[in-house]
Amino acid sequence: MLELYQLEGCPYCEVVADRLDELEVDYESVWVEALHSERDEVKRVSGQRxxxxxxNEAYGVTMAESERILEFLESTYA
Incomplete structure (x- = not known):
């Protein structure tokens, strides 16, 4: 299953979550801390905070940046 690491109120996160919903992709939200210094889980999986x-382990994908994520979603699920 796809995991989306996101922050409450983050507009870039909301765009990605909305597109996942539109494409009817099952995903799990992993909510992260507001302080960058406390985002150890994000750092562990992606190398940045x-x-x-x-x-998405099924596709061997770990990526950041909403534009890149949206491109991946379009090419994989649309």
Missing amino acids: GVPVVV
């Missing part, structure tokens, strides 16, 4: 981050 920014969100959104998508992890």
Whole structure:
């Protein structure tokens, strides 16, 4: 299952979550801390602390940056 690391109120995260919903992709939200210094889980999976981050083990994908994520979603699920 796809995992979306996101932050409450993050507009970039919301765009990705909305597109996942539109494409009817099952995903699990992993909510992260507001402080960058406390985003250890995001750092562990992606090597950086920014969100959104998508992890899709079925496709061997871990990526950040909403534009890249949206391109991946379009090419994989649309």
